[in-house]
Amino acid sequence: MTQSHDLVVVGGGPAGYAAALYGAAAGLDVGLVEEHRIGGTCLHVGCIPAKELLETASVLRTVRGASAFGVGTGDAEPTVDLVVSQQRKQGVIDQLVKGLGSLLSGRNVTVYDGTGRLGVDHTVTVQSRSDGGSTLVQADHVILATGSSPRTIGGFEVDGELVVTSDELLSITEVPGRVAVIGGGAIGCEFASMLSDLGSAVTLLEALPEILVGCDADVAKTVRRSFRKRRIDVHTGVSVSGHEPAAGATTVSYGSGADPAAEQVEVDLVVMAVGRWPRGDSAGLVGTRVVVDDRGFIQVDDRLRTGEPGVYAVGDVISTPQLAHVGFAEGMFAVRDLLGESPAPLDPETVPWCIYSHPEVAFAGMTEEAARAAGHEVVVSSHRFAGNGRAMIVGDTEGLVKVVAEVGPDGRAGRILGVHLVGPWVTEQLGQAYLAVNWEATVDDVAAHIQPHPTLSELFGEAVLSLTGRSLHG
DSSP: OEEEEEEEEEOOSHHHHHHHHHHHHTTOOEEEEESSOTTHHHHHHSHHHHHHHHHHHHHHHHHHTGGGGTOOOOSSOOOOOHHHHHHHHHHHHHHHHHHHHHHHHHTTOEEEEEEEEEOGGGEEEEEETTTOOEEEEEEEEEEEOOOEEEOOOTTOOOOSSSEEOHHHHTTOOSOOSEEEEEOOSHHHHHHHHHHHHHTOEEEEEESSSSSSBTBOHHHHHHHHHHHHHTTOEEEESOEEEEEEEETTEEEEEEESTTOTTSEEEEESEEEEOSOEEEOGGGGBOTTSOOOBOTTSOBOOOTTOBOSSTTEEEOGGGSSSOOOHHHHHHHHHHHHHHHTTOOOOOOOGGGOOEEEOSSSEEEEEEOOHHHHHHTTOOEEEEEEEGGGOHHHHHHTOOOOEEEEEEEEOTTSSEEEEEEEEEEETTGGGTHHHHHHHHHTTOBHHHHHTSOOOSSOSTHHHHHHHHHHTTOOSOO
């Protein structure tokens, strides 16, 4: 017997469950197919567990510095018990999974536990994970949200012991003594920062000329300088050629130019942080006009429509920023589009980015370099947390806020093109900057608003105010 719905979503990660919940809230009869666990990578082996362990590292770092506040911790060096931290992490995950299940049940979303494969006529065959049986599910519209998997590179086969990806790293119960993190993007920098705070000696290897490519250059330099102070050994412009295990450890070879094995470092663990593969072919697609490109992405237009009428694709499986909150937005967008509400297309250039290393990084909009390359005449204002009262109070003054604005016809700073933050809790400060960029606000618009004092977020207001030509503290 074929089950029928208005909408079937294949994939229960952030993009998929957002589409299901949003569609159900709009009155659609929704079916959701998930082959592993509702919540996907983000909830189980991504955003949530990574940030929980980063918070463990932050607490440890805070305790180590408690004496500066007059808080005694005794003579002993504080220690971390990752078994306890893992239990706490799993408790957070379990609570979120339970809440998500309640939301789906409360909105009468039918959840199919199994692997979904799309065929002709919007028919999804669901192979049960428990008994191997098949169920046919058909709908007027289908949203593909099949996600991504960690990338690996040749010469570094993942064994879960010496070589791991994020999937395995986020379940460790002992702090490794020496670690090589391969990849200096957002994921790699988060892991390098976390492991360093936990007590590992970290070597970070990045093939590109700088870490955090895509971030503003001043932001990336700030993070790299901070890593250097913390004795994280950063090597950029290098490639890795393999590793040689011996006696419970392994030696990683790396280098630049013609000799990719010129240098070596012995470590106890290799962490692969070189991005994620889209799972474009995982949903079958036989007999459909859905196209998967040579990188594994499902091809969509600016309305997230595939080549098969009535079939959309969202989240990590399409070539947009692989961020959970982008997946949320795309899932909701697809529902609005299939309902005929004609939402404005999403702009991947203005989405919010957050990186939870220490120091944290957050930004929205164009970097200074990108704005100039796009032909904009720009003016820039940078203010450092070193002069911010709240940053001094919390004892974390490293970092800056940088605002990139377009020069208007009158020669004054006009529309805000990008805002880039690095420093304490900046992931929680991005909101007003993101709104400024996406509402195309001018510096005059933003400068007119009062910033609370003393706060970390008032530094954004100071940076904008200085662009009006009349600064206060800077």
